[in-house]
Amino acid sequence: MSDPDVLAHLEALRAHDLPTHGGRTLAYVYDSGLADADAVGRAALASFGATNGLDPTAFPSLAAMERDLVALARPLFHAPDGAVGTVTSGGTESILLAVQTARDAAAVQRPAMVVPTTAHGAFHKAAHYFGVELVAVDVDPTTMRAVPAAMAAAMDALADRLVLVAVSTPSYAHGVVDPVGPVAAAAAARGVRCHVDACIGGWVLPWSPYPDPWDFAVPGVTSLSADLHKYAYTPKGVSLLLHRDPALRRAQFFASADWPGYTMLNSTMQSTRSGGPLAAAWAVTRHIGDDGYRVLVDRTLAATRELADAVRATDHLRPVAEPDASLLAVATDDALDVFTLADELSSRGWFVQPQMAFRDLPATLHLTLSAATAGGLDDLVVALRESVDAAVAAGPVVVAPELRAAAASLDPATLDDAAFDGLLALAGLGGDGTVAVPERMAPVNALLDAAPPRLREALLVAFLDRLTR
Numbered sequence: 001m002s003d004p005d006v007l008a009h010l011e012a013l014r015a016h017d018l019p020t021h022g023g024r025t026l027a028y029v030y031d032s033g034l035a036d037a038d039a040v041g042r043a044a045l046a047s048f049g050a051t052n053g054l055d056p057t058a059f060p061s062l063a064a065m066e067r068d069l070v071a072l073a074r075p076l077f078h079a080p081d082g083a084v085g086t087v088t089s090g091g092t093e094s095i096l097l098a099v100q101t102a103r104d105a106a107a108v109q110r111p112a113m114v115v116p117t118t119a120h121g122a123f124h125k126a127a128h129y130f131g132v133e134l135v136a137v138d139v140d141p142t143t144m145r146a147v148p149a150a151m152a153a154a155m156d157a158l159a160d161r162l163v164l165v166a167v168s169t170p171s172y173a174h175g176v177v178d179p180v181g182p183v184a185a186a187a188a189a190r191g192v193r194c195h196v197d198a199c200i201g202g203w204v205l206p207w208s209p210y211p212d213p214w215d216f217a218v219p220g221v222t223s224l225s226a227d228l229h230k231y232a233y234t235p236k237g238v239s240l241l242l243h244r245d246p247a248l249r250r251a252q253f254f255a256s257a258d259w260p261g262y263t264m265l266n267s268t269m270q271s272t273r274s275g276g277p278l279a280a281a282w283a284v285t286r287h288i289g290d291d292g293y294r295v296l297v298d299r300t301l302a303a304t305r306e307l308a309d310a311v312r313a314t315d316h317l318r319p320v321a322e323p324d325a326s327l328l329a330v331a332t333d334d335a336l337d338v339f340t341l342a343d344e345l346s347s348r349g350w351f352v353q354p355q356m357a358f359r360d361l362p363a364t365l366h367l368t369l370s371a372a373t374a375g376g377l378d379d380l381v382v383a384l385r386e387s388v389d390a391a392v393a394a395g396p397v398v399v400a401p402e403l404r405a406a407a408a409s410l411d412p413a414t415l416d417d418a419a420f421d422g423l424l425a426l427a428g429l430g431g432d433g434t435v436a437v438p439e440r441m442a443p444v445n446a447l448l449d450a451a452p453p454r455l456r457e458a459l460l461v462a463f464l465d466r467l468t469r
């Protein structure tokens with residue numbers, strides 16, 4: 001294929017992707033609306049694509065840019081002068097490293113951590129990878145915020161096994177900031193690390209009027225993660241993990257001289273890693289700058305407040321919590337369900353992410369607003385109201401009681417490949433070793449919502465397995 005053909009083919013492949021720009025995709029992507037910022041990011045990404053962060057002495061430009069980004073972040077998060085940081089590939093890697101570092105520094109038998117139930121799934125992944133038990137403490141069901149007294153009680157129950165406590169600023173699912181002060185104080189009183197997951201809020205809260213201290217200004221906060229590939233509007237593949245001092249970071253580093261090749265020396269989970277995302281982040285953060293982020297955050301937060309007001313003023317809908325940042329979770333009454341509502345919005349060109357019910361928390365719609373969403377807010381509100389009317393007219397998806405009962409009694413550990421094929425077919429996701437995603441996802445989502453968490457996980461893993469065969 002000629003180069004123009006190759007590129008045209010790539011563009012054609014994207015035909016069924018969600019739009020990355022335009023502000024109508026309210027999860028996964030972040031659009032500043034600044035074409036110049038995107039262009040400078042793409043140029044930097046391309047020019048550093050072949051560099052390798054494996055050895056910072058071979059590519060000192062990468063080490064310099066990493067130090068610059070950490071220096072940029074330090075005052076944003078009130079980090080003391082001695083604070084150190086690492087650029088990682090994303091929020092999940094930052095969180096994995098925070099957990100691994102806490103585990104290895106503590107070096108206790110059967111390590112455990114305490115998080116609110118709203119903590120990001122990356123903590124569960126870390127627990128799974130690193131053999132750290134995760135104790136998830138229920139949040140306050142009216143505010144969706146962590147409950148410090150309940151978290152302190154969970155810490156005490158773990159005693160010497162406790163290696164880490166974490167909170168979110170804000171939580172992905174509900175967009176509220178946990179009470180960092182009391183939780184970090186409880187962790188510090190027990191001599192344990194406290195991680196602030198500011199993956200999504202890290203490039204919003206510093207320019208917002210959020211009143212309470214939530215970062216390194218809080219004594220007892222030992223590490224913080226902030227994703228640049230979210231609200232710093234840089235191309236994907238960049239997050240920051242900061243530690244209050246170098247001693248707290250030490251166990252994050254890995255070296256191996258136990259083989260005949262180069263002595264392996266890594267600050268992150270990756271070894272060879274492109275300098276592209278790092279250079280792009282360096283370029284975009286400089287291009288937008290402090291004043292630029294202030295404007296983007298003002299615009300985004302104003303839109304979030306306006307959208308929350310519009311939701312409140314719409315029959316059958318309510319914001320699940322007052323948004324502390326730029327994320328909004330919306331619940332419905334019994335006249336409709338969030339899954340049908342998501343499909344209706346999708347058919348009107350707006351992508352929102354359905355979130356399943358969890359313990360006593362309701363199923364919700366998740367909306368991540370970015371600066372580019374602000375310009376289309378009136379259209380979004382119109383689409384939302386039309387979608388509510390359509391979803392009410394359709395009525396909530398009904399999962400047959402016998403199906404619900406069957407789902408509750410299935411033990412995924414006893415199911416073989418054929419059984420999963422049958423279940424995927426039943427769920428409307430294909431069958432016979434192949435899968436397909438239907439246009440309307442509400443019936444699938446309602447069924448998945450009715451499935452207990454272990455079964456839902458197993459079904460989706462079976463789906464992914466077939467999608468990637």
Ligand SMILES: *Cc1c(COP(=O)(O)O)cnc(C)c1O
Pocket residue numbers: 090091092093095120122168170171172197198199200227239
């Ligand atoms: C996005 C997010 C993460 C995970 O980040 P990835 O970049 O998707 O790996 C972790 N925590 C919170 C609160 C997030 O919003």
